[in-house]
Amino acid sequence: DAMVIQNPRYQVTQFGKPVTLSCSQTLNHNVMYWYQQKSSQAPKLLFHYYDKDFNNEADTPDNFQSRRPNTSFCFLDIRSPGLGDAAMYLCATSPPPGLADYEQYFGPGTRLTVT
Amino acid sequence: KNQVEQSPQSLIILEGKNCTLQCNYTVSPFSNLRWYKQDTGRGPVSLTIMTFSENTKSNGRYTATLDADTKQSSLHITASQLSDSASYICVVTAFNDYKLSFGAGTTVTVRA
Numbered sequence: 191d192a193m194v195i196q197n198p199r200y201q202v203t204q205f206g207k208p209v210t211l212s213c214s215q216t217l218n219h220n221v222m223y224w225y226q227q228k229s230s231q232a233p234k235l236l237f238h239y240y241d242k243d244f245n246n247e248a249d250t251p252d253n254f255q256s257r258r259p260n261t262s263f264c265f266l267d268i269r270s271p272g273l274g275d276a277a278m279y280l281c282a283t284s285p286p287p288g289l290a291d292y293e294q295y296f297g298p299g300t301r302l303t304v305t
Numbered sequence: 306k307n308q309v310e311q312s313p314q315s316l317i318i319l320e321g322k323n324c325t326l327q328c329n330y331t332v333s334p335f336s337n338l339r340w341y342k343q344d345t346g347r348g349p350v351s352l353t354i355m356t357f358s359e360n361t362k363s364n365g366r367y368t369a370t371l372d373a374d375t376k377q378s379s380l381h382i383t384a385s386q387l388s389d390s391a392s393y394i395c396v397v398t399a400f401n402d403y404k405l406s407f408g409a410g411t412t413v414t415v416r417a
Contacts, residue, residue: 196348221403232394232407233349240403280348287403290337290356294405296348 193217194297196281202303203271211266211300213281221287222264223294224256225280233280239264240286268302276304307332309397311408318385318415326411328378328395336400340369340380343392343410352380352393385415 195214203209213222221240225233237246239258253275255267268275278301282294309330318324330338337356341349353362353369355378362369366383382389395408 194348223403230410230412232409235404238403278346284403287398288401291354292336292398293339293351293354296341296350299346299348301346 194281194283194295196279196297196300198300199298200301200303202305203268204305205273206270209268209271209302211268211279211281211302213264213266213297214262215281215283215295216262217283217295218261219283219285219295220261221284222258223282223284224254224264224266225282226275227278227280227299229277236266271302271304273304276302278302307397307399307406309395309406309408311393311395311411313411314409315412315414318413320385320387320415320417322385324382324385324413326380326382326393326395326413328380328408330376330378330395330397330406330408332376332397332399332406334400335373335376336398336402338369338371338378339396339398340367340378341394341396343394345391349394349396382413385413387415387417389413390415 197212223238224236227233258264278299281297284294339354340352343349355371368381392410394410397406
């Protein structure tokens with residue numbers, strides 16, 4: 191089945207120690223997104239790629255970076271995780287917006303714990 | 306500013322009972338409205354999608370309605386099951402926009 195895969199599902203890192211989260215997709219979608227979701231809150235968009243074009247949200251901290259080496263894969267790098275970065279990180283993919291039934295397909299998420 | 310408001314914030318229902326969740330939005334120009342179910346510790350999963358011209362959409366025991374004139378939607382859960390315990394999120398998309406407008410979600414707890 192076509193899907194969005196995130197690895198690992200659970201990640202524990204130490205304060206200040208760089209960490210990378212991975213997302214892959216078999217949907218061949220142009221657009222990939224990274225969201226941060228804290229407990230009982232709506233997902234917050236961090237950035238997205240439209241093909242190789244990177245689009246950063248204005249309020250995304252510099253501590254968060256992303257790489258998209260090819261259509262299928264996208265990575266979220268947190269350079270120096272703080273305790274406030276502990277959250278669920280969701281990857282999503284979509285075709286280009288514009289269709290009436292435009293949809294983002296979400297992965298299962300990676301739960302990040304910072305100790 | 307595009308906004309999505311959901312009510313109630315949370316509710317508890319007994320297994321087998323029905324419930325209705327509400328969503329009001331101010332997203333413009335409207336493209337579609339989607340209800341997602343998010344289990345604890347999991348990513349959101351789409352239940353229904355409705356475009357401007359649709360006013361009812363069903364997916365099993367889930368029925369969503371849309372009133373595009375009043376900018377309101379509801380999600381009705383029929384004959385609830387324990388597995389329905391989750392957060393239900395209303396998400397609205399503006400036309401030709403990549404960004405989704407999320408509601409804060411309604412947490413539903415189904416008790417035996």
